[in-house]
Amino acid sequence: MRALSITACLGLALTGAAPALAQEADVAKPPPVNWSFSGPFGTFDRAALQRGWQVYNEVCSGCHSMKYMSYRNLAGIGLTPAQIKAVAASKTVPGAPDDSGQPTTRPALPSDRFVSPFPNPEAAKAALGAVPPDQSLLELARPDGANYIHALVGLGYVDPPKGVKVPDGFYYNKYFPVKLIKMPPPLSDGSVTYADGTKATVEQEARDVVTFLTYVANPDMEQRKHLGIRVVGFLVLLTGVTYMVKKRIWSDVHGHHDDGHHGDGQTHA
Numbered sequence: 416m417r418a419l420s421i422t423a424c425l426g427l428a429l430t431g432a433a434p435a436l437a438q439e440a441d442v443a444k445p446p447p448v449n450w451s452f453s454g455p456f457g458t459f460d461r462a463a464l465q466r467g468w469q470v471y472n473e474v475c476s477g478c479h480s481m482k483y484m485s486y487r488n489l490a491g492i493g494l495t496p497a498q499i500k501a502v503a504a505s506k507t508v509p510g511a512p513d514d515s516g517q518p519t520t521r522p523a524l525p526s527d528r529f530v531s532p533f534p535n536p537e538a539a540k541a542a543l544g545a546v547p548p549d550q551s552l553l554e555l556a557r558p559d560g561a562n563y564i565h566a567l568v569g570l571g572y573v574d575p576p577k578g579v580k581v582p583d584g585f586y587y588n589k590y591f592p593v594k595l596i597k598m599p600p601p602l603s604d605g606s607v608t609y610a611d612g613t614k615a616t617v618e619q620e621a622r623d624v625v626t627f628l629t630y631v632a633n634p635d636m637e638q639r640k641h642l643g644i645r646v647v648g649f650l651v652l653l654t655g656v657t658y659m660v661k662k663r664i665w666s667d668v669h670g671h672h673d674d675g676h677h678g679d680g681q682t683h684a
């Protein structure tokens with residue numbers, strides 16, 4: 416009985432693994448980007464974060480929600496309180512019911528969560544054919560998230576290979592695991608106009624929006640790295656001090672040796 420179920424499991428695992436492997440070999444690996452935030456000393460490039468917020472705000476937020484972010488969290492990418500107030504005020508959120516109980520709307524406040532483009536996933540699916548995932552934690556939700564999203568939106572929309580038919584409502588993207596995606600190419604050259612004069616190519620926009628998405632998913636990354644460096648520094652110091660103390664204590668013992676006491680401890684007893 417036990418042996419049978421093990422064999423069955425193995426069989427299932429093997430048959431399951433074969434197509435997965437075949438597919439894996441087929442999917443293009445996202446090229447690694449030299450991110451400002453990678454490595455133990457990496458920090459977020461503030462200018463890239465603000466450009467990335469612009470790309471999210473003007474492009475991605477038309478379809479993707481980011482429901483764990485509040486407007487005041489934009490202080491983390493360097494927006495001033497006045498800028499945050501203005502951003503929030505440009506959005507509309509549901510307000511308190513009026514005197515006759517009718518729903519109202521009001522401009523958002525810095526404390527409000529980011530407004531979602533659709534009231535519910537069903538509405539998003541009806542409009543787009545698939546539900547765009549919330550972008551609050553998306554960078555963490557995909558393996559190799561930053562490089563993957565950069566490749567997906569910045570490099571992946573290419574002509575399909577000969578013989579591949581792209582059905583209506585789908586787009587070919589060589590970095591999407593199943594290649595056929597329901598997201599139309601979101602970026603084009605000049606999708607946004609950067610205030611700092613940076614040229615808005617598709618690849619630049621992708622790089623910037625991924626920097627922003629990585630910050631949103633890891634807002635305390637810089638503090639964590641900073642603490643990590645201090646902990647390592649402390650451990651190095653502690654190791655040095657421990658070594659010196661050890662040498663000091665054992666120097667007495669070695670001293671005995673020099674005096675000619677070559678006993679194994681029993682001599683002292």
Ligand code: HEC
Nearest residue numbers: 474475477478543545546547548564568596597598601624
């Ligand atoms: C016109 C609507 C639309 C816009 C604009 C849009 N997306 Fe999407 N996005 C979608 C839809 C729909 C899906 C789900 C696709 C699917 O499952 O086939 C999706 C999925 C994704 C995924 C998940 C892919 C995966 O591995 O599952 C990522 C990442 C993504 N979008 C990033 C972005 C970024 C970054 C932007 C802004 C530059 C953006 N999207 C703008 C509609 C949109």
